[in-house]
Amino acid sequence: MNRSLLFLITSITIGFAMAATTFRTSPLSITGNAGSLNSATPMLEPRSGHTATLLSDGRVLVAGGMRGNQDFYKSAEIYDPSTGKFQPTGEMHQRRVGHIAVLLRTGKVLVAGGWVGDGETDSAELYDPASGQFTLIAKLTSPRGRPIATMLTNGDVLIAGGEKRNNESLASAEIFHVKSLSFGPTGSMHHARVSHTANLLNDGRVLVAGGYGDSIVSSAELYDPKTGTFAETGSMGTARCKHTAGLLPDGRVLIAGGSESRGWDRNLSSAEIYDPHTGKFTAASPMNDSRFKLPDEAVQLASGKLLVAGGSRKVEVFDPASGKFAVAAGQMSDPWHFMTETKLRDGSVLLAGGYPNGPQATTKTWIYRP
Numbered sequence: 001m002n003r004s005l006l007f008l009i010t011s012i013t014i015g016f017a018m019a020a021t022t023f024r025t026s027p028l029s030i031t032g033n034a035g036s037l038n039s040a041t042p043m044l045e046p047r048s049g050h051t052a053t054l055l056s057d058g059r060v061l062v063a064g065g066m067r068g069n070q071d072f073y074k075s076a077e078i079y080d081p082s083t084g085k086f087q088p089t090g091e092m093h094q095r096r097v098g099h100i101a102v103l104l105r106t107g108k109v110l111v112a113g114g115w116v117g118d119g120e121t122d123s124a125e126l127y128d129p130a131s132g133q134f135t136l137i138a139k140l141t142s143p144r145g146r147p148i149a150t151m152l153t154n155g156d157v158l159i160a161g162g163e164k165r166n167n168e169s170l171a172s173a174e175i176f177h178v179k180s181l182s183f184g185p186t187g188s189m190h191h192a193r194v195s196h197t198a199n200l201l202n203d204g205r206v207l208v209a210g211g212y213g214d215s216i217v218s219s220a221e222l223y224d225p226k227t228g229t230f231a232e233t234g235s236m237g238t239a240r241c242k243h244t245a246g247l248l249p250d251g252r253v254l255i256a257g258g259s260e261s262r263g264w265d266r267n268l269s270s271a272e273i274y275d276p277h278t279g280k281f282t283a284a285s286p287m288n289d290s291r292f293k294l295p296d297e298a299v300q301l302a303s304g305k306l307l308v309a310g311g312s313r314k315v316e317v318f319d320p321a322s323g324k325f326a327v328a329a330g331q332m333s334d335p336w337h338f339m340t341e342t343k344l345r346d347g348s349v350l351l352a353g354g355y356p357n358g359p360q361a362t363t364k365t366w367i368y369r370p
Contacts, residue, residue, distance in 0.1 A: 034317045035307075035370040037330035040350070041085050042363035044077050047353040051101035052079075052340035053109050055129050060342050060350060061089070061109055063127070066097045068360050072117050073097075076127070076134075079352075079365075081344050090133040094123045100149035102157050104178055110157060112176070113144040119165050120145035124176075124183070138182045141174045148198040148296060150206050152225050158186070158206055160223070161193040169194045169213040173223070173230070187229035191219050197245035197296050198223075199253050201276050207233070207253055209274070212241045216260055220274065220281070234280040237272055246298030246306040248320050251276060254284065256308055256318070259292040267292045267311070271318070271325075285324040287316050293337035301370050302347045309351050310339045315368055332366060334358075341368075 043062060050065025050073070060079040066072045072095040077086045092111065099114025104126075111134070112124035122140040127133070144162030147170075151157050160173035169192035174183050189208060196211025201222075208230070209220040218239040221230045236255060243258025256271040269290040272281045291311025298318075299307040306318040313331040318324070336354030343349050349368040355361045 034326035035315075035328045035368055037315050037328050037332065037351075037366050037368050040365040040367045042365060043079075043086050043352060044088060044363070045073060045075055046361040046363045047073065048336075048338045048355040048361040049097035050340060050353055051099060051111070052342045052350065052352055053101045053103050054342050054344070055103065055109070056107045057129065058082075058345045059129070060344070061101070061127060061129070062086070062340070062352060063101055063109075063111055064092060064096045064099055064114065065353065066361060068355075070117055072115075078132075079350060081346070081350075090127075090131070092125055092134045093136050094121060094125070096121060096123075098146035100147055100159060102149050102151055102176075104151075104157075105155045106178070110149075110176060112140055112149075112159065113147050113162060115145040119143070120163060126181070141183050141185050142170065142172055144170060146194050148193075148196055148208070150198045150200050152200070152206070153204045154225070156225075158198070158223060158225075159183075160189060160198060160206075160208060161196055161211065163194045168192075169211075171213070175228075187223075187227075189221055189230045190232050191217055191221070193217070195241040197243060197255070199245050199247050199297065201247070201253070202251040203276065205276070207245075207274060207276070209236060209245060209253075209255055210240045210243055210258065212262060215239075216241050216262070222276075234274070234278075236274075236281045237283055238268065238270055240268055242292040242294060243268070244294040244296065244298045244308055244310075246300055246308075246318075248273070248306065249300070249304040250320070252320075254298065254306055254318055254320075255281070256284075256287055256298065257291045257294055257311065284318075287325045288327050289314050289316070291335070295339065295341045299341050299343045299349050301343075301349075303370060305370070307341065307349055307368060309341050309349075309368070310354060311335055311337055315351075317370075328368060330366075333364065334362075336362065336364075 147162030334356030339354030
């Protein structure tokens with residue numbers, strides 16, 4: 001088995017004592033109402049490294065992931081906010097963890113890539129909420145474990161980076177063409193990346209930041225769908241991977257947390273903001289906790305604030321007006337890693353799964369209310 005896959009899986013079972021020392025608590029950045037966190041109905045299966053996708057009808061598709069070492073899922077389940085409960089739905093054709101899932105404009109969900117137990121996969125499927133079934137479609141141009149996916153303004157999907165066998169991080173990217181249900185190559189990134197982030201900017205370009213290839217990188221790039229090419233832009237102040245990133249209402253991008261190491265040490269509380277007008281990153285006020293193995297994209301709330309969850313018992317909210325983070329009321333039971341966060345139609349956020357500083361994923365879920 002390749003080293004990258006082993007790292008993902010064995011990080012569940014080793015280094016727990018070390019991990020427990022990495023979460024730093026500091027005084028709250030701001031006071032005031034930062035919302036609240038409460039326990040919710042558990043999932044049917046314990047999952048980490050899964051995906052959770054808001055469907056057009058307001059339900060949430062939870063797919064794949066893993067229970068623990070080598071215990072990967074084909075199964076999927078649906079969360080219904082009207083009942084607050086999960087129910088089973090059709091299984092995927094491929095067990096997978098660290099895959100991508102994107103809601104298409106057709107209302108179907110594209111699921112592709114990820115690790116499958118003996119390496120990465122190039123398989124792709126479509127989930128149809130009407131039938132509750134997955135259908136295999138054309139394969140990716142390259143097998144990818146933990147790539148990043150971003151829907152472009154024309155409805156197609158950019159899939160960039162990830163890993164292949166023998167610990168090979170990828171610089172290549174491809175496009176899912178929604179009309180033909182096929183994948184095709186596009187320009188490659190300047191740096192190979194995995195555990196990076198990608199955010200659609202207001203002008204239709206995509207900011208790709210951080211991650212690791214041969215080493216953890218601070219570099220960032222912009223993908224232009226008009227030319228199908230990547231161009232380097234300003235670098236972050238800190239090299240980081242397994243961080244989160246979210247679009248702010250004014251079009252800037254917040255980057256927060258992550259790690260300067262591929263192990264359990266050197267986790268980050270720092271944050272910075274990218275300005276697409278200047279192409280530069282500037283330091284922002286830090287979070288109250290250092291945290292990594294975060295959801296790829298921070299959730300933008302109706303207020304324009306950004307929710308950051310995972311890697312800590314606490315949930316934090318970034319306020320672009322003050323430029324600071326505040327901690328929500330309530331805590332999770334453990335600092336869940338590789339959990340998911342999904343904004344629901346009523347503005348609340350479903351937080352689901354992940355694994356703690358221990359060997360097994362969880363079925364636990366929470367609802368964050370602003």
